[in-house]
Structures are given as C-alpha cells and as structure tokens.
Amino acid sequence: xxxxxxxxxxxxxxxxxxxxxxxxxxxxxxxxxxxxxxxxxxxxxxxxxxxxxxxxxxxxxxxxxxxxxxxxxxxxxxxxxxxxxxxxxx
Amino acid sequence: xxxxxxxxxxxxxxxxxxxxxxxxxxxxxxxxxxxxxxxxxxxxxxxxxxxxxxxxxxxxxxxxxxxxxxxxxxxxxxxxxxxxxxxxxxxxxxxxxxxxxxxxxxxxxxxxxxxxxxxxxxxxxxxxxxxxxxxxxxxxxxxxxxxxxxxxxxxxxxxxxxxxxxxxxxxxxxxxxxxxxxxxxxxxxxxxxxxxxxxxxxxxxxxxxxxxxxxxxxxxxxxxxxxxxxxxxxxxxxxxxxxx
Numbered sequence: 001x002x003x004x005x006x007x008x009x010x011x012x013x014x015x016x017x018x019x020x021x022x023x024x025x026x027x028x029x030x031x032x033x034x035x036x037x038x039x040x041x042x043x044x045x046x047x048x049x050x051x052x053x054x055x056x057x058x059x060x061x062x063x064x065x066x067x068x069x070x071x072x073x074x075x076x077x078x079x080x081x082x083x084x085x086x087x088x089x090x
Numbered sequence: 091x092x093x094x095x096x097x098x099x100x101x102x103x104x105x106x107x108x109x110x111x112x113x114x115x116x117x118x119x120x121x122x123x124x125x126x127x128x129x130x131x132x133x134x135x136x137x138x139x140x141x142x143x144x145x146x147x148x149x150x151x152x153x154x155x156x157x158x159x160x161x162x163x164x165x166x167x168x169x170x171x172x173x174x175x176x177x178x179x180x181x182x183x184x185x186x187x188x189x190x191x192x193x194x195x196x197x198x199x200x201x202x203x204x205x206x207x208x209x210x211x212x213x214x215x216x217x218x219x220x221x222x223x224x225x226x227x228x229x230x231x232x233x234x235x236x237x238x239x240x241x242x243x244x245x246x247x248x249x250x251x252x253x254x255x256x257x258x259x260x261x262x263x264x265x266x267x268x269x270x271x272x273x274x275x276x277x278x279x280x281x282x283x284x285x286x287x288x289x290x291x292x293x294x295x296x297x298x299x300x301x302x303x304x305x306x307x308x309x310x311x312x313x314x315x316x317x318x319x320x321x322x323x324x325x326x327x328x329x330x331x332x333x334x
Contacts (some may be wrong), residue, residue: 034266035317042262047254068254071247075255086324 036083040076047072095279099203099272120207123199127188156184163320168327175326178218182211183319190271190311194304202314203271205264212264215322223329233332263321267314274307 051068055061103116138153146154160180164172186202193200201207223231235252236245281303284296 034270034313035321038262038266038269039258042265043255043258046258046261050254050257071251072254072258075251075258078251079255079258 032083032087036080039079039083043076043079044069044072047075095276095283098199098275098279101204119199120201120204123192124189124201124207127185127192127201130192131184131188156180160319163316164323167320167323168330171330172323172326179319179322179326182215182322183315186211186267186318187312187315190315191308193271193275194308194311200271200275202267203275205268208268209260209264211267211318212260215263215325216260219322219325219329222326223332226330227332230332231329234328259325263318267318270310270314274303274310278303278307 047068047070048065051065051072054068055064058064101118101120103118104122105117108115108117134149135153138149141147141150143150157180160183161176164176164179168175189200189202189207192198193203223234227233235249235256237248237252240248278300281296281300285293285300288296
C-alpha cells in the first residue's frame with residue numbers, strides 16, 4: 001500500500017509539472033499574432049468585395065464600395081477585438 | 091530561370107493530359123505532393139499503431155503524441171461536445187502539417203503555398219460549420235449575427251458588420267496559411283539566390299541567413315497547421331454552443 005501512495009503523489013507532482021509547461025509558450029504567442037493580423041485584412045477585403053459585387057449589381061458604381069469598405073474595416077476591428085478578448089479570458 | 095524565386099510555385103502536369111468534359115484533370119506536381127503527404131500520414135499511422143507496446147517505440151510515440159495533441163486541443167477549445175469531430179480535425183491538422191513539412195524538403199513542392207488548396211480546405215470547414223450550426227440550432231443559429239444589448243437604431247448596421255465578419259472567416263483562414271507558406275519559401279529562395287550570385291567571397295552571410303530561415307520556416311510550418319486546426323475548433327465551438 002505504501003508503494004501505491006508513493007506512486008500517486010509522484011503522479012500528482014508530474015501532473016502539476018505538465019500543467020505548468022502548458023502555460024502559453026512563445027510559439028503560441030507568435031501564432032496568435034499571425035492570427036490577428038490576417039483577421040483584420042480579411043475582413044476589409046471581404047467587405048470591399050461585397051461592396052464591389054453589389055455595386056455591379058445595382059449599378060451604383062462608387063457608392064456601395066465606399067460604404068462596405070468602411071463596414072469591412074469596422075468588422076475587422078470587431079473581429080480583432082473579439083479574439084483579443086478571448087485571449088485575455090483564457 | 092532557376093534563380094527566379096517564384097519558379098518553385100509553378101504547377102505543371104506529370105504524365106498524360108486528362109480532359110473530362112472540359113475539366114482539366116491532369117495529374118500535376120501539386121497532386122503528386124498531396125499524394126505523397128497523404129501516403130506519409132497513412133504510413134506513420136499504420137506503422138505507429140501496428141505493434142502496441144507498453145513502452146512505445148519512437149514511431150509509436152510520435153503517433154500517440156499527435157493523437158493526444160489534437161485530442162487535447164479539441165477538448166480545451168471546443169469542449170467535450172466536439173469530440174465526435176476528432177477524425178475531421180485530426181485529418182485536417184495532419185494534412186496541413188505534412189504538406190508544409192514535405193514542402194521544406196529540397197526539390198519538393200509546397201501544396202499549401204497555393205491559395206486554391208488552402209481556400210478549399212477553409213471552405214470545407216466554413217460550409218461544414220455553417221450546416222452544422224443550422225442543423226443543431228435551426229434558425230436560432232442566425233442569432234449569432236445579433237449581439238445582445240444593441241439599440242434598435244444600430245441593429246441593421248451591426249448585423250451587416252457581423253455578417254461580414256462571419257464571411258471573412260474562410261478568407262482569413264486560407265490567406266493566413268497560403269501567405270505564410272508562400273512568403274517563407276520565396277524568402278528562402280531569394281537568399282539561396284544571393285548565395286549563388288555573391289559566390290565564394292560574399293556568399294557566406296546569406297548562407298547563414300538561409301540556414302536560420304530554414305529553422306524559422308519549420309517552426310512556421312508547424313505553427314500554421316496548429317493555427318488552422320485550432321481555429322477550426324473555435325468555429326466548431328461557435329456552432330455547437332451558441333452563447334459566446
């Protein structure tokens with residue numbers, strides 16, 4: 001029985017060590033940085049593309065592309081905000 | 091021509107041209123290297139799980155590590171409800187990882203450095219997650235676009251912004267992987283070209299850079315596969331558990 005107890009305490013120590021090691025390494029930070037930067041760009045691109053398509057459709061050439069560009073920027077900021085918030089709560 | 095840094099991304103066909111009803115289905119170098127990475131994954135998993143030793147051999151250890159890595163990732167980001175999607179995410183992660191890593195070998199071709207490949211992968215995730223959300227929650231899934239506590243005046247604007255943000259997911263997912271792989275490989279080739287053109291006298295500095303960049307690229311190759319898989323988990327989580 002004594003042996004078993006020893007093993008269980010050892011296991012606990014090992015588990016704690018694993019937990020410590022998992023706390024965000026440098027790689028994870030680099031991944032997060034790359035993630036956020038592309039999120040912003042993608043939102044702007046998608047917003048502008050939607051504006052361009054709608055412009056062609058409704059024949060309102062420069063109007064909607066300008067509107068949707070700014071909405072794309074807004075949604076990009078929103079996405080970056082959301083993911084930053086998610087990182088903080090973790 | 092071989093000094094052109096973009097030359098490595100050229101897709102050319104191997105063997106005969108196959109034309110099926112106007113579709114060009116020829117076997118290209120891109121298809122070859124996709125096959126190579128798939129076969130490598132299958133080989134790793136086959137040989138890794140063949141002899142189930144209590145004290146694992148090296149190859150068994152790698153297999154078990156990749157399994158627990160992905161399983162833990164799913165559990166941490168999407169919860170236990172997403173466990174049934176383990177095969178999908180594992181396949182995605184391994185395919186991206188092996189495509190990136192195979193691309194690091196000399197004379198090979200990086201399939202993930204083409205946006206069409208990464209975009210198809212991202213589109214599968216996007217369409218799958220959207221269908222899953224609608225199946226699971228019905229029209230309630232549209233609540234994703236309507237945040238709580240927004241004044242009625244601003245609501246139409248916010249909904250459009252949220253929809254743009256939702257549609258930008260596959261774009262950011264695919265562009266991230268594609269841009270990282272293409273930029274990295276172009277940079278490697280450019281520095282490699284400097285080594286040749288500066289010759290024996292001045293070529294040592296770019297050679298050192300090349301070696302350092304190779305290390306960085308291996309890190310990026312792993313990291314991008316990880317980011318791709320973890321974002322898939324996050325999107326799955328959004329579809330499975332609507333409140334966020």
